[in-house]
Amino acid sequence: MNRFFLSFSVFIAAQSLLSSCSQLPGLNSEPAAEVVYALGSRDGFTSPLAGALKPACSALEFTGISFDLTGVHRRQLAPLAADPATKKDRYLIAGYAPPGLPEDFARALSERRAQAARQYLIESGVEAARLQTVGFGFDSAPNAPGANVVVVYRQ
């Protein structure tokens, strides 16, 4: 009988502890809202449509219609933020989407991917004003560097 009361007490104590955990800060709190940085002036930035630009890193390749950065993308972008010599450069981040998608959606998707890359670079220490984005969808074909990619051009 005593064993039953002991087990019951332990059960109640465990329940109380678990329920109080949800009240503790940090254990069940809402994720912090992501700070989105507005774009600065586009003055002085050159479009890849207007002339040949040099990519600052290899193109970020996406699959399907996703716009989230993967670990591979982050590793490709990391040197741009880590190197003090390149940290002060300006970059145009251009998104491209494959043909076969609705045209307007392709523009939105490619812009959203470019913004995701910009957000990562800002959070890695690159000044927001040094980064511009543009989403071409598949409008710039046949000059596009390849569909479903984001290309970071050094300005």
Place this chain on the structure above:
Amino acid sequence: MSTLRLIFLLLCFSVAFLPASAATLPAWLKFWKGKDAQSALKPIPSLTLGAFTGGTGESARHSLVKELNSTRQFRLTNVDPDFTVTANSVGGRVNGRLVDRTGKEMLDRTYAAPGLDENLKAFADDLIFAVTGKPGLATSHIVFVSDKTGTKQIYLCDSNGQDLQQVTHHGHGCVSPTLSMDGTTIAYTSYANGFPVVQVLDLGQGWERTVTDTPGSSFGASFAPDGERLAVVMSFLGNPEIFVTDLNANSAACISDSTGAPSSPAWHPDGQQVIFADDRGDGPRLYVTEVPKSNEAEAKLIRWRTGYSFCADPEFSPNADSVAFTARVSGELAVVVKSWPRGSSRVIQKGGASHPSWSPDGQYLCYSQSGTLYLHHLSTGQRRAILSGHGQITEPRWMK
């Protein structure tokens, strides 16, 4: 038992005679009849062409007969017509008149455009509007993108794919066009400076001005029914969002609240709501938002469930009872129409058909498929290619 049999026989009797008494059904049973059945029973008005006088009168008669036959809105006959058309035409100028069977004048107007054909198209549209209350298609235009010259440029044609004209000649191309309700103004995205910028072009006056020269991308412009506002996608805030810009005040208000990829806004005919596609991580779906009347008011946003997991390019029908959009069906793009705000949906055309746009009378959809521009009659299901072999035709929009 015999009572039950009697009730059963009475029920059979009433069901057998239901179609005959359909016209006098009580109000609560009217939904059985359906809108299509009502419109199908409506007789086609008959019309005769009376005297066509003047130097170009006979040419005017021939052209008008051709125009009216192509509209399928009238039955041309000389036997007991509902309406009679007469005209006087000198030097291509046309004075047209329409009377009903009682002799009551319904239309009397002079058409003084430079060409006879242009005048007769306007006359045909006025005849249709006077008789049916719906706009005609003869003077309506379709705007679209073609890469015929090597870069994407904006073109215009009429509802038969004729009267083709190139509207833009920008070096890096122009895309995402839309026409104002009256067809006098085009808004589109220009890559003239290498970046996407929304511009407005007045077709009559020829002037052009930039609406959005903001960082990031601007595209997907759509004229409000009042012609004074544009819904457009801009990304200068650090994320693509739908904005409504006032063309007179040069102000803009954000009406979406997206962390995804919103695109292709289109107005409800009441000018108070905007429908758009938004990919919030699970593919593009359709959302409808109210357009607040003041900056302080909050926009109410709802997700409109279509039954499809990939939807884009939505557009309300002119009477706002349906929405046409591009969906992915069995792995390929298709044009779908769904009743608004609720009701059934039907696939209009599979096989890569996309970017549907309603005709001003709501009876047709135009869309592009494999680079060809098609017109699709929604009641009969018949479709015809009105323009092909003109590069890759995409993004058609019909003026309303």
